Amino acid sequence: MSQLHADKVSVAFAGLRALSEVDLTVSPGQIVGLIGPNGAGKTTLVNVLTGFQAPTEGAVRLDGQPLSNLKPHELRRRGIARTFQGGRLFRDLPVIDNLEVTGVGLGQSRAAAIAEATAMLEWVGIAPLGDRIAGTLPYTDERRVAIGRALMGKPSFVLLDEPAAGMSAQEAAELADLIRRIAGEMGCGVLLIEHNVGLVLDLCHHIVVLDSGAVIETGGPAAIRASERVRHAYMGTAADSHLPVLEVSA
């Protein structure tokens, strides 16, 4: 059984602890949510899991094997893909080329990359946008392109960094459908980092809550909803606009 596992991962920046002994496991077909207040270390953890940041202590394991000192593109080739906050597409390139270059980067031939890119655009529901220049797309379509790009080469795991940021309820619901299909139809393990706690509670099988770099709670949606510690963490940042979301869904 293949698993992506953060094994007691700690990261320190110039003595400042960004993550301390974080444990997290994602299995194929599973949607794991990662939530927490701003600055909790969510993106740092994603960076560690995808090779963008080396852990100070601990290790990232794939099927139990430690993945140390591997570069992001090497992890990508082993089936760990991600999206970035804000998309980070090649904005001057057509949508199809954004996907195609990823396929080529993974070692596919040009023809194979074109074929997969075309099928992928269809699969994420933006087939008509293939020839558009990526930088001219509306926000929500841009996110779909980024997700499509991450899914090229059929990765075993995909890490989505705030894919719903700035989306309306309707748009977020459409995104949720897509994420369910990634786990269900592709059998891909999804790690979802989101500020929209309602979306995470709705979508995820398992949720990990980070605060100040440490895991303060894990469990299914019901357990997280009921957790005093989670409530407290969010209360701690009273100005945080996400508090009402939690209360409404609770």
Add this chain to the structure above:
Amino acid sequence: MGSLLQVIFDAAALGSLYALAALGIALIFGVMRLVNFAHGDVIAFSVFALLWPSVDAVAVVFAGNLPWFLLIPFVLAIGAGLSVLSEIVVFRRFRRANPATMMIASFALGFVIRYFLLMLFSSRPKSISLLPALSQPVEIMGARIPLLQLITITVTIAVLLGLIAFLRRTRFGLEMRAAAENFTMARMLGVRANRVIMGAFALSGALAAAIALILGSQTGTANIMMGANVMLMAFIATVIGGMGSLAGAVLAGFLLGAVATVMQVILPPDARAFRDAFVYGAVILVLIFRPQGLLSARGTKERV
């Protein structure tokens, strides 16, 4: 009518030269944010590769005697080879340096190449006879157009079309476009960075060699400074074209050629010696109104 046509061909031929050179600079700037000031010296080197080292005024021809179908690939290979070598020996070490440091390194490399030529060939311009058949004029609608001008324009158009096809249709071209826009992201996605950069240097060097062939045939001399003026104009073309934008560089190259040619015609005879001052004046005007260049490349503003 004849003289108007003459001006148009002059402008297009000069513009072609600038466009080819600007393209060589923009290609490298696109993938690694390096303004390669050694480009002009690669042009000079490619011409001198046709001669045996000697300090005499009369050139001792070496590869220059080859038939054209061997001579042209030979010179292109020399330009591409020197350019790739400069990447491997010099620029690769500066991959993480800031753009100003890389630019100064390119100046230094340019001087090394130039003084190497000076050592072997002296600073005296040498007369050479490179592809002499091309200096014959062709009569078109009353205008006498040098065959070389026609070939320069045709070659430039062919190179541009070829480059567009290459960038659009090939796997390497796709990787190069992605790397030019966001090098870090392309690398993270597995695009082979060193190969893409070497490819850009090879293309750029081959373009420099093409200019060397044109300049050498046009002027009939080999001069260690021959690339300097083209390089300066090409650099200006890449700036007003919008750094890193290939289309912008080509457009601005043609524009500069046209402005220079038109100035040559309309300026009063006494002022013609100062033509370049007027051209640069026009450049300043363009930059006052469009400091980001005519077609600005997004990559210069945000890099991840």
